[in-house]
Amino acid sequence: MSLLADAFTILAILAGIGFFAAGTAGLLRFPDTASRLHALTKADHLGLGLVVIGLLPQAGSLANTLRLLAVWALVLVASAAAGPMLATLTRRAEPET
Amino acid sequence: MSATLFGLLGAALVGIGLFGMLVGTQPLMRIVCFNLLGSGVFLVFGAVARRGGGAGFAADPVPQAVILTGLVVAFAATTLAVALVLRLAGNEDEDRH
């Protein structure tokens, strides 16, 4: 049972790392700010989500589970708010792109 | 091992911050570099704290508490410096009118 949980953790975190790597690659390689933001928020949402889901079986207690979920939820809110703000600023700064 | 590595990083940050502070031309840039210098000093002290761990503590709590105090005082100094820079810029405005 614990072997299964460990395997799940490793798989989910590896998948999460994959999204983070893709997001970072996008941040470095994409040509304009809007698509870079797109790559970054994807990494935040999915990558962190997968890491959190992977860690859930290891949390040990309900309180820790809730803390992990709260971290994910707060990052979702923060990046959902920061994304549009940055996009608006960019549109003001580079109106033609 | 981490203690020595981060202690050396702290030493490097002190040099980098001091250099930026001395050759910088924009006041805000110099304030940022002052903060780099400060974080270097804290890291060197943190290395001392980590090495001084014992008696069941991973790191010596006395330097840790002093670093905590130092971080808050450095922040207070930064706000005062920023307020001075803003006031100086404002004064120049008044001179021009």
Place this chain on the structure above:
Amino acid sequence: MIAGLAVDVLLAAGSLGLALGVIRARRVFTAIALFIAHGLLLALAWVRLDALDVALTEAAIGAGLSGVLLLAARHRLARGGSERTTEAPGRVATIFIGLGCACITVALGYAVLALPKPAPGLAAEVAANLAATELGNPVTGVLMVFRGLDTLLEAAVLVLAVIGVWSLAPDATWRGTPGAPWPAVTDGPRALLARLLPPIGIVVAVHILWVGADAPGGKFQAAAILAAMGLLVWFAGLVRVPPTASWPLRATIAAGPALFMAIGLAGLAVEGAFLAYPEGLVKPTILIVEFVLAASVAAALALLVMGAPSRDAPP
């Protein structure tokens, strides 16, 4: 062991690279953005150094509040367009400055490598006396009991900093509202954050303050979170800050240090030493001081970020 070392090397290299990026940056905005990222990496470095209390403070104050402060200042300067710049040193002077700084780094690095083994420390003394403080977190024990005087002086420094910043107000806004006022926003991400996060942030801050007695956390971390929540509401223009002439505002900032000092003097009268806590009531006394200090420090931190009363129009 190897994995830990790899993480350390990555963190150190990243932090070093970002610091070099800061001094190479052409634009102040770039420098500040890199500095914030650098602060967050440093917070992780503090975790690796087993200094969780410092890590929380570095993330909240070193990266968070400092970043907001610097970005807001850059914004105001960029619009005013009248930042005073100094002349850059010449090529030869720059080389000598670089050499001098490199010497300091080498000397410090040598000092780090030459630290005595076994390392001297006060960990054993703290461990031996921590039971008397009725606290479980040794750092809180040092802050509130063993080096209580430092903490009292630090709280006083924050009050002095607020006085210093406020006294930089120009005549026209003397005794006015701190900072440049922000217009109220009713929708968009800023309003969403200002409405959604403060209730959560206040719960997290009280939690961090409460567990600070036995686990990493405490009044400075809690105060930084409270200050951030206040600033969030302020940036959305949803709150009116009282003018600097307001006595309730001044009392809020001074209450924490004043109470701490009063308890210190009471200790002198009752127990015979400044900042000696009454026997049997050590933990309740510390908790009361921590709660009042947290409120005062939070107010001071938020007001320090807002800055002096100003006529600048917000964006």
